[in-house]
Amino acid sequence: MSQSFTAPRDPAATPAAIGCTGLDYSWPDGQPLFQGLDLAFGPGRTGLVGRNGSGKSTLLRLLAGELRPDGGTVTAAGRVGHLPQDLALDAGLPVAEALGIAPVRDALLAIERGDTGEQNFALVGDDWDVEERARAALDRIGLGAVPLDGRVGRLSGGETVLLGLAGLLLRRPEVLLLDEPTNNLDRDARRRLGEAVAGWRGVLVLVSHDRELLEQVDRTADLRDGEVHWYGGNFSSYRAALAVEQEAAGRMVRVAEADLRRQQRELADTQTVLNHRKRYGQKMSDNKREPGIVMGQRKRQAQVSAGKLRNQQQEKVDGARERLAAAEAAVREDAAIRVDLAAGQVPAGRTVLALTGVRPVRFAEGVRIDLELRGPERIALTGGNGTGKTTLLRTIAGELDPLEGGVFQAVPLRMLPQRLDILDDRLSVAGNVARFAPSATDNEIRARLARFLFRGGRADQQVATLSGGERFRASLAALMLAEPAPQLLILDEPTNNLDLAGVAQLSAALAGYPGALLVVSHDEPFLAGIGLTRRLRLDPAVGLVPDRVEE
Incomplete structure (x- = not known):
């Protein structure tokens, strides 16, 4: 039977959650990424998706407190653990230190050697089984053969990711933020990670391109243009809902295109009528069938009337263009890289x-x-x-x-x-x-x-x-x-x-x-x-x- 990773909570405590209110953040070049973003992640598993550059990793770092927002607040109920996608550990670092248990483990070893100083007991606290828990955590994720005194540099890229995850789980967070956790993981490690995600009982926010992992989530949050759009269900449900949404968006584009063509034709027809009136008025003036003062007044009235008509029709064309632009903005296109070598x-x-x-x-x-x-x-x-x-x-x-x-x-x-x-x-x-x-x-x-x-x-x-x-x-x-x-x-x-x-x-x-x-x-x-x-x-x-x- 597979073991599940759980986030223990006091039933009487406030449910774990993490989110932000009025969050503002800009890229280093000053380009705004988030403006007044309101967002909340509650208990359960959320898949955070979005195109590269949409700010998924940045959002997780803001929620984890690793980046300071330009404005707004970030709040968390419960301990927060964050696994970044570009996890880099010093090659010379001992495994125990990478897991975050080195100080407690050293204090335990000192006590075993007879050093009963108060500082050692203070460091250990109630964590007398830290070494056993560390070995169990490593074993659950497939690193049971890795010695606590070994060096991180002996691990592969995938093993380093698993080590980082084990360190987080040892700290027992109620909120877990995972950014592309399957990077470099082999088939067996991906299976173990999938079991961990499926059995998670706290708050989990998962950024991933791994479709199998995204099938384990309860809901999907799509980050685009600095806003989050929510979809119920896992990745398959999200894709189905998105397909329906995009089909509707495509229909709106076709309707808007037809409306723009109609408005442009009506503008052209209006201009034709106005040109005809102008030629008729000029002909009447040339024949001088009416007094000049009357002809002048009629000309001015015609110009005012023509200007209003033309402006009204142009406004309709401009409005049709705006509706088309809005409809096109709702259609998502994934451009393709082209290689000709x-x-x-x-x-x-x-x-x-x-x-x-x-x-x-x-x-x-x-x-x-x-x-x-x-x-x-x-x-x-x-x-x-x-x-x-x-x-x-x-x-x-x-x-x-x-x-x-x-x-x-x-x-x-x-x-x-x-x-x-x-x-x-x-x-x-x-x-x-x-x-x-x-x-x-x-x-x-x-x-x-x-x-x-x-x-x-x-x-x-x-x-x-x-x-x-x-x-x-x-x-x-x-x-x-x-x-x-x-x-x-x-x-x-x-x-x-x-x-x-x-x-x-x-x-x-x-x-x-x-x-x-x-x-x-x-x-x-x-x-x-x-x-x-x-x-x-x-x-x-x-x-x-x-x-x-x-x-």
Whole structure:
């Protein structure tokens, strides 16, 4: 039987909750994100969705007290735990310290050694079983073999996320804020996390692009344009409601377009009538059939009447345009990344990469890895957390030297790492691409960036201000537009930090990429959509073996 993570509460206490009133917050460049936002999350599981750059992570950081709002208040009833999407722990940090139990554990050890100082008992308080609880928490999330005295640097990216979650649960929060918690997690870890979410009894706010995880929520909050729109039910219910909403929005656009065309025709007809009247009046004046004073008065009256009629009709056209703009604003479009890299094309059968008897750093003595990649192959590299997938990718990319064996790179290659740390935060998006393509003109860079949805002024946005998904697009643009054009693209957990629209954009981008791919990902729907030719699983005991999708 699986164990559930629970947030213990005193039944007589005020129900746990978190929210904000009149919240104001602006980006570092002064662009407002939230203006007077009122929001409340009560008991139960809420999925917080929205496009990259909509402010989901920022909202969680504001609620957690890690950012200070420009105005308004944030209130919480109960202890708050926050797991950020870009969790970074010092590699030299002991596991016990990362869990937050080091001071209490040290005091316990001191008492066991005979040090009965008052400060040790004060530190322990009622937490005499902290070490047992820590080991139990680690065991529940699949880290039972990790020693409390071990170092964080020995853990993989996915294991680090799980360690951060275990530390939160040990603090027993009543309010849990999770930001993309499945990043870097393998299949088993995702299953364990899903069980944790399903069994949560406190307040849970979940930001995720993982559809299976979002199926566990009780309600969905869609953040867009600085406001939250509520939908009852899980992700499937949300998508169904959104489809109905968008169908209605599409009908409103068609009605508004028809109304605008009608109003424009009536304006044109009105102008035709006025022109006819003007010509008739001029003809009467030329024939001088009436006294000049009478003709002048009639002309002035006609001009006033014509002006009013024309203004009235123009107001109707302007009103129709406003209604069309409002209707169009309700229609959500997920623009697609377009990639056209003829220089990156790889002929079928050409050797792209070869590994012969490679033993990467930290791999066991008997492990040897052989791999040959030919033509525009698309290979998924899978395996559990901590098996060394990232280490192998870094070895292939030339960032790490193998302990034994050789790596033969036959074509230009580029690697996109998990942490997206290839960009200079001080430069703009365009400035970063210029670093990778020094011979390209500014106009060429901007034209290419438009294909990655950085149009106009967005190409000048400083990288430090980008959201996780925007940073990913900028990193992908820098690599794909690099000189020489990469004929092998290595991606390490590329769907991390991407919203659902972003995953679709990435899939479209890879569909247009003519080179070879080597992808590490635990996102099965994503892998199923990029046209894989092979799946290989990294087994730390034997090396690479054929993989199959688990049913």
